Amino acid sequence: MSLPPDTAALAAPALPPDAPIALAPVPSPTGIVLRRGLRHGGFLIGAGILGLIVLASLAAPLIAPHDPYAQDVSRRLIPPIWQAKGSWDHILGTDKLGRDYLSRLLYGGQISLLIGVSAALISGLIGTVLGLCAGYFGGWVDAVVSYVVTTRLAMPVVLVALAMAALVGGSLKVVVLVLGFLLWDRFAVVTRAATQQIRDRDFVSAARAAGLTDLRIVLQEILPNIMNALIVVATLEMAHAILLEAALSFLGLGVQPPLPSWGLMIAEGKQYMFFQPWVITIPGVALLLLVLAINLLGDGLRDITAPEARH
């Protein structure tokens, strides 16, 4: 008995014999991460606030209502708009020299972001190189790096940073360099642990068997696989550097006047805070929001890229 032509076609589907059977569309890794990100409340809030602060800081020359350095002694300490004597001309008021607080806040954001990013880049480079060496080579290299990290942790950061900044002379560049050269410990610790975890995996052994040099194995096989962890540490260290810069500037040994660093604005407002509390509240809240946003983003990224590491 012969089958009718249409059922024969059904019995032998018109596919090459070794074609993969797609049961459901497989989402791409990027798709998974994106979807998780859109569902993660903390990540969205952090990204939103940080995005706004970055935009506002970058656009400061366009949107700042006044020159952040222009002094006007006849307009000293005008309160912000929500207080009885506020005026629309100075939405967030003016400081003790009559400079527009909103404009200074916007330009100050540039300083905080610049310090956060560059300190995290420098410390990230140092820490990652140390961590990769320790994790990949193990043995005495690992022992030496671990020893260096232990030593670095034993040094009081704030004090050493203050003393160095004071000797070299406080400035934006000095603060970036000092923080960059002091904050690499967490990068080293995390990179080392992550490298140890994948050092003996099959794809690394395969690369070794294929005759790749250690340098290429580390750069091509290991580094891309620990990048997620590094980005999370980078956000933490950015936040750390921004807070430390504010503290150094507050103590008078960081960024120098007349630059509008938020820490410096708090220091300058300190003597007026008993009568005009907003002079320290405004830059303080700005700092809090920026650091909070970066931390939320970092925590979110960790949950999204490595849900198994969540605590």
Added chain:
Amino acid sequence: MLTFTLRRVLVALAVAFTVSVASFLLLHLSGDLATAIAGPESTGPQIEAIRREYGLDQPLLTQFLTWAWRALHLDFGNSFYFRERVIDLLAARLPITLYLGFIALGVALFVAIPLGVIAAVKRDTWIDRLALAVSVLGQAMPSFWFGLTLILVFSVNLRWLPVSGNATWKNFVLPAVALGYYAMPAVMRLTRNGMLEVLASDYVRTARAKGLPPRKILVRHALRNAVIPVIALSAVQFGFMLGGSIVIEAVFSLQGLGQLAWESIARNDFPVVQAIVLVLAMIYIGLTLAADLLNAFLDPRLRQA
């Protein structure tokens, strides 16, 4: 345990030595000390005189060995500014900072441990989320700004506590809260994670199966084990707090070691700065050593590492 202890002590000593070399080098290579001491208006011959007087014309190695040998005998030289022995200054100021650190740690533990326990027991409820929010805020708060805000609220508006100084215990309340809040998130998270792990373990299930009252299981069986790593973390956090107290002491004008450090840096009083860096590093090394040994004593599995 003996070999482990010996090895750890040796490593701690080596770290202590390296830290003293590093802090010495950092200060001597960051700039010219003689010029800094002499001040901006001084002339060449004056700077040269200062260089000779303080032995800064000697080779760096000689300078270091002289300094290190004296430091070993607790002789940190004389302060440039006070014309007093550095060791006497330290002896006068260190207790204030230690006192502040202890209260701050107490505040942190008093809030963080119960919060961590509740967060773990009521996992994924609003209490857990509130605890998480408190800890995320704590990490984002600039400590000096938090201190100033505390002054505004509790000293200026409510008039409950003094603004600054270190006359009575009341002066230490606000600085301790400002400093302790900084250490709280880490302790809270560690307690919560430890409790979650312990609460899921077999012996807690057995205790539950035996019909023990929940409170007894929680405190006597779970918390007791979950709190072990917290003790070690507290020791490390205490070390960090001593270093961080420089900012808080400046805000509250507490005349502790941090305030002395800040003023000495501004006055280019290097013997004092160097001694304070060394003392804080030694305290930190001692604390981490103690924490390591305590952990290894309580958990023999750690002794292999």
